[in-house]
Amino acid sequence: MTAKGMVIIDENRCKGCGLCLAVCPVHILKLADGRFNTRGYRPVEITDPEACTGCAMCAIICPDVVFTVYRRRARRGQPAPPPTG
Ligand code: SF4
Numbered sequence: 146m147t148a149k150g151m152v153i154i155d156e157n158r159c160k161g162c163g164l165c166l167a168v169c170p171v172h173i174l175k176l177a178d179g180r181f182n183t184r185g186y187r188p189v190e191i192t193d194p195e196a197c198t199g200c201a202m203c204a205i206i207c208p209d210v211v212f213t214v215y216r217r218r219a220r221r222g223q224p225a226p227p228p229t230g
């Protein structure tokens with residue numbers, strides 16, 4: 146699968162609230178197992194970066210500005226990749 150988006154996670158801002166897990170349409174976000182950030186929380190991780198659609202729902206819902214989302218633009222004359230999920 147070709148990624149349409151890319152997510153950068155600033156994991157030390159994460160407080161492990163889980164809101165982003167619930168809104169990701171392709172279910173590729175999870176809380177780390179047995180690992181903690183500098184604030185003592187299990188930080189969010191992305192399990193399958195290639196599946197990210199770039200929808201930015203995670204960035205919109207996150208109260209702690211953990212995510213930066215980049216979207217890939219379709220090349221001129223080429224259709225955008227089909228939606229996933
Ligand atoms: S940008 Fe969308 S698809 Fe990608 S991780 Fe965030 S919610 Fe999931």
Ligand code: SF4
Pocket residue numbers: 158159160161162163164165166188189206207208209210211212
């Ligand atoms: S919504 Fe933000 S603070 Fe909450 S688990 Fe997701 S990244 Fe962490």
